[in-house]
Amino acid sequence: MAKGVTPKSEDYARWYTDVITKAEMADYGPVKGTMVIRPYGYGVWESIKEAFDKRFKETGHVNAYFPLFIPKSFLSREADHIEGFAKECAVVTHSRLKSAPDGNGVVVDPDSKLEEEIIVRPTSETVIWSMYKKWINSYRDLPILINQWANVVRWEMRTRLFLRTSEFLWQEGHTAHATEQEAREESIQMLDIYQEVLEQILAIPVLTGLKSEAERFAGAVDTYCIEAMMGDKRALQAGTSHYLGQNFAKAFDVKFQTENNTEELVYATSWGVSTRLVGALIMVHGDDKGLRLPPKVAPVQIVIIPIIKNDNSLDAIEKFLEPFLTELGEIGIRFKLDDRQKISPGFKFNEWEMKGVPIRVEVGPRDMEGGTLFCARRDTGEKKSYEIESAATELGQLLDEIQTNMFEQALKFRSENTFTVDNYDEFKKQINSGGFIRCGWDGNPDSEAAIKKETKATIRCILLNEKTKDKKCIYSENPAKHEVIFARAY
Numbered sequence: 001m002a003k004g005v006t007p008k009s010e011d012y013a014r015w016y017t018d019v020i021t022k023a024e025m026a027d028y029g030p031v032k033g034t035m036v037i038r039p040y041g042y043g044v045w046e047s048i049k050e051a052f053d054k055r056f057k058e059t060g061h062v063n064a065y066f067p068l069f070i071p072k073s074f075l076s077r078e079a080d081h082i083e084g085f086a087k088e089c090a091v092v093t094h095s096r097l098k099s100a101p102d103g104n105g106v107v108v109d110p111d112s113k114l115e116e117e118i119i120v121r122p123t124s125e126t127v128i129w130s131m132y133k134k135w136i137n138s139y140r141d142l143p144i145l146i147n148q149w150a151n152v153v154r155w156e157m158r159t160r161l162f163l164r165t166s167e168f169l170w171q172e173g174h175t176a177h178a179t180e181q182e183a184r185e186e187s188i189q190m191l192d193i194y195q196e197v198l199e200q201i202l203a204i205p206v207l208t209g210l211k212s213e214a215e216r217f218a219g220a221v222d223t224y225c226i227e228a229m230m231g232d233k234r235a236l237q238a239g240t241s242h243y244l245g246q247n248f249a250k251a252f253d254v255k256f257q258t259e260n261n262t263e264e265l266v267y268a269t270s271w272g273v274s275t276r277l278v279g280a281l282i283m284v285h286g287d288d289k290g291l292r293l294p295p296k297v298a299p300v301q302i303v304i305i306p307i308i309k310n311d312n313s314l315d316a317i318e319k320f321l322e323p324f325l326t327e328l329g330e331i332g333i334r335f336k337l338d339d340r341q342k343i344s345p346g347f348k349f350n351e352w353e354m355k356g357v358p359i360r361v362e363v364g365p366r367d368m369e370g371g372t373l374f375c376a377r378r379d380t381g382e383k384k385s386y387e388i389e390s391a392a393t394e395l396g397q398l399l400d401e402i403q404t405n406m407f408e409q410a411l412k413f414r415s416e417n418t419f420t421v422d423n424y425d426e427f428k429k430q431i432n433s434g435g436f437i438r439c440g441w442d443g444n445p446d447s448e449a450a451i452k453k454e455t456k457a458t459i460r461c462i463l464l465n466e467k468t469k470d471k472k473c474i475y476s477e478n479p480a481k482h483e484v485i486f487a488r489a490y
Contacts, residue, residue, distance in 0.1 A: 468483050
């Protein structure tokens with residue numbers, strides 16, 4: 001099965017697509033730019049979703065659902081917002097089809113033209129704030145802390161499975177607050193949750209910071225982000241949290257009566273992550289054999305492969321494994337007994353290796369005689385036998401070890417490919433080799449634009465813990481206003 005995977009060093013983009021399709025994570029949809037998330041890939045997304053949803057609810061957020069269709073007039077109310085999304089909007093103009101005049105197929109019914117054209121949701125700020133206008137009257141109605149799990153449509157010209165598709169799944173939080181301080185604290189809180197899940201659950205180290213004005217979300221005052229380094233040393237924006245100020249409150253006239261009986265505009269945030277995290281997971285941890293999944297998001301954490309010698313051996317193996325499998329279930333480990341017959345163990349080994357299952361257990365007559373299980377780790381390839389009586393507990397501990405090891409491997413890779421430079425010639429040389437460049441920036445959009453034009457590198461984030469003392473701008477050599485991370489990105 002692994003034979004068809006293009007080596008990462010030969011063609012990284014092709015390797016990425018090979019892994020997704022051969023590991024049965026996703027496939028191409030019938031409409032260009034769309035994807036079908038297959039059950040195995042959706043299982044990974046469900047684990048990610050559950051990790052976030054738990055933390056959202058623990059911090060007082062609740063889930064709701066808003067319409068997929070948005071009146072076109074709504075988007076025109078916030079000028080920066082519409083400018084940011086105008087080129088990606090899918091527009092519904094008619095409501096039905098009819099048989100073609102020649103009886104061959106169907107055509108749009110011209111009599112069904114809509115009175116107002118409808119935008120297929122690219123993001124939900126406008127439709128949600130139209131509802132907040134109805135729901136918010138008094139300080140007693142605040143804060144509103146709502147999240148929705150949904151799909152969105154952005155008509156991308158260049159697409160790639162999970163990373164950039166015309167339709168994708170995500171969560172988008174939209175909150176309303178009485179004060180600027182409360183809204184800003186909300187933005188940072190959600191950024192912290194994003195970092196926690198990426199690092200503790202997906203085993204992906206991230207940098208946190210602010211976006212520059214050029215990279216800021218359309219309609220935001222400030223955009224906070226988490227940035228991750230992929231296996232080809234490019235950056236991926238893995239999540240964003242926006243402080244929207246009063247921009248959408250002004251656009252939709254959302255005011256509330258304060259405790260002092262004055263009327264004020266509310267303050268807002270929005271924040272989101274998407275199925276591009278599945279793509280990040282693949283690119284950060286995958287190797288030339290396929291996926292390597294951190295145990296906390298793996299749909300199958302342990303796969304058990306019986307070595308079947310004859311028609312009776314499977315029954316004997318299942319009986320031998322019964323106490324072990326029962327204990328795995330009791331301690332909450334997700335496992336799969338691959339008892340498919342007429343398929344060789346070697347084929348199964350390759351298949352589950354491709355799918356990145358953290359631990360493979362092999363059991364045959366010799367193992368049963370010794371009362372042991374032979375196990376292989378996907379992260380390191382290390383193999384070891386365990387006494388069956390203690391195997392469930394020990395393998396549970398091994399899953400924790402694998403989770404930690406995969407984070408440390410990714411952190412080491414990022415550290416080895418992050419460089420501090422202080423002159424532009426060195427910058428240009430290093431950016432061609434890939435990686436993150438930490439340097440000074442004078443805060444001038446012209447400097448940022450010039451660097452992007454010359455090198456295709458962008459400011460991924462203005463570091464929250466920036467150190468600008470004695471630093472100069474990498475481009476202009478003027479005193480640095482910010483310390484930033486530059487990189488080429490997806």
